[in-house]
Amino acid sequence: MPASAVPTPTLRRLPKYYHYLQRIHMEGQEIVSATQMAEDLGIHHTQVRKDLAATGSQGKPKVGHRVADLLASIETFLNWNTSSDACLVGAGNLGSALLGYSGFDRAGIRITAAFDAHPAKVGKKIHGVPVFPVEKLDEAIRRLHITIGILTIPADRAQHIAEVMVGAGIRAIWNFAPITLTLPEDIIVENVELYASLAIFSRKLSERAKQKA
Amino acid sequence: MPASAVPTPTLRRLPKYYHYLQRIHMEGQEIVSATQMAEDLGIHHTQVRKDLAATGSQGKPKVGHRVADLLASIETFLNWNTSSDACLVGAGNLGSALLGYSGFDRAGIRITAAFDAHPAKVGKKIHGVPVFPVEKLDEAIRRLHITIGILTIPADRAQHIAEVMVGAGIRAIWNFAPITLTLPEDIIVENVELYASLAIFSRKLSERAKQKA
Structure with missing residues (x-):
């Protein structure tokens, strides 16, 4: 994906999703829906869906995303897994x-x-x-x-x-x-x-x- | 001036002007023109003029602003002189x-x-x-x-x-x-x-x- 295709507001929101996902992961939650994330974070659900799609993470319809997969997608997307x-x-x-x-x-x-x-x-x-x-x-x-x-x-x-x-x-x-x-x-x-x-x-x-x- | 009339980008630039003015003040410069500020800071001169006008600071045509006056205007405008x-x-x-x-x-x-x-x-x-x-x-x-x-x-x-x-x-x-x-x-x-x-x-x-x- 070329640089211009990733909006800066999306980049700014990703760490928020990341910290939220880390917290629910620690609490033992394995699956999360974009709807739940949207409600808990106070961000519109269509925005959450768009942002997660930008990282290449694909959830299952009517089920949601695996929390561990989402964390890994965001890390890779943000280059946080290289040093x-x-x-x-x-x-x-x-x-x-x-x-x-x-x-x-x-x-x-x-x-x-x-x-x-x-x-x-x-x-x-x-x-x-x-x-x-x-x-x-x-x-x-x-x-x-x-x-x-x-x-x-x-x-x-x-x-x-x-x-x-x-x-x-x-x-x-x-x-x-x-x-x-x-x-x-x-x-x-x-x-x-x-x-x-x-x-x-x-x-x-x-x-x-x-x-x- | 009501809150909505002060654009956030102006507020973001004011500390830059302030630090710049502090430096030239320390170096002994007493008068500065918007043109010089614009050149030294890499900001368009019409923008510098607008930003300074927002703080209520008025320079003299063809002379410029007193550096000490500008510093005081920015401090007052940003509420930096109350505690x-x-x-x-x-x-x-x-x-x-x-x-x-x-x-x-x-x-x-x-x-x-x-x-x-x-x-x-x-x-x-x-x-x-x-x-x-x-x-x-x-x-x-x-x-x-x-x-x-x-x-x-x-x-x-x-x-x-x-x-x-x-x-x-x-x-x-x-x-x-x-x-x-x-x-x-x-x-x-x-x-x-x-x-x-x-x-x-x-x-x-x-x-x-x-x-x-």
């Missing part, structure tokens, strides 16, 4: 948390090295991942054939570090820095906009407060 | 990182209490914030008049904890759990979908790999 090596730059609060984040394992991303500009952090291990000086970034990416970069540094250094990453062979960047990176078109960039999310949150709060006043 | 008390439930890796995240301070959110189900964490302070047993959540929200809740717990417990929060007086929830919360309509919910972002990232990586194969 790629990643490095993380910026071992501050957010970076350190991500080094211990179980979501990466499940998503097939293994962080093998972290980098930081502060000498106090270099040489330590955070959640089992060694921290190297940021000057070694280019060399390490080349030597370890790392293809994924995770950016958890301040906005003013993010573009420079992203360019070093790409120059050394990184093909995909998960960016937590609050800037738009300017990189070659064939580089995959996925932005997690914590500040933007906070901006929306704060603004909605202030609007609500004004409505009450 | 609200928040609590966080789930002091694991992600939760602990958020307790040390400087973004909250700037966004006018002060986390005064954290809660966790694990006895080992209770009674400690993480980044200066005391951790209480989750059983005390309802009582503490009422006693401290907390209005914002931050959810960093697994999906299967998020709905229950969110209901406890709302029952005790929370009006706005920043949700990191990978589920859609079902709550009264007047509760503000802003979801940060780390898993969904990872899903998109992994899928794009696998599509790219297939294109090359």
Whole structure:
């Protein structure tokens, strides 16, 4: 299936289905219908059916899907059953948390090295991942054939570090820095906009407060 | 300005402008034009002008905006210069990182209490914030008049904890759990979908790999 055929909203919903299916699987449920999923998750049943069809999973009419099969389909579809090596730059609060984040394992991303500009952090291990000086970034990416970069540094250094990453062979960047990176078109960039999310949150709060006043 | 008049994409871009303006302010620049901002940030200049106008900031024709004025306008517009008390439930890796995240301070959110189900964490302070047993959540929200809740717990417990929060007086929830919360309509919910972002990232990586194969 070509990239354009998978709508982004479907991709965004799949982890929700996945977590829900994991839970009912743990509870011992073996078969689930799209109707039950739709009701439990508050998503329209035609949408659930479409999303599951996109993963290639086929249920039995009037019976439903095997929960284990659905979990496997989603894992394969999202590339969560293969593994790629990643490095993380910026071992501050957010970076350190991500080094211990179980979501990466499940998503097939293994962080093998972290980098930081502060000498106090270099040489330590955070959640089992060694921290190297940021000057070694280019060399390490080349030597370890790392293809994924995770950016958890301040906005003013993010573009420079992203360019070093790409120059050394990184093909995909998960960016937590609050800037738009300017990189070659064939580089995959996925932005997690914590500040933007906070901006929306704060603004909605202030609007609500004004409505009450 | 009513809520509906501020487009969400504008809200998402404002933190980018803010970080950019902070940087040039630190570098000693006092005046900036929308044209320069547009070029430096890679956003069309008509868009920059519209976004800045939405914050109520008025530059001088042929001169530009005072950087300090723009920073103040964005802070006020995003409600970042008032302060609200928040609590966080789930002091694991992600939760602990958020307790040390400087973004909250700037966004006018002060986390005064954290809660966790694990006895080992209770009674400690993480980044200066005391951790209480989750059983005390309802009582503490009422006693401290907390209005914002931050959810960093697994999906299967998020709905229950969110209901406890709302029952005790929370009006706005920043949700990191990978589920859609079902709550009264007047509760503000802003979801940060780390898993969904990872899903998109992994899928794009696998599509790219297939294109090359």
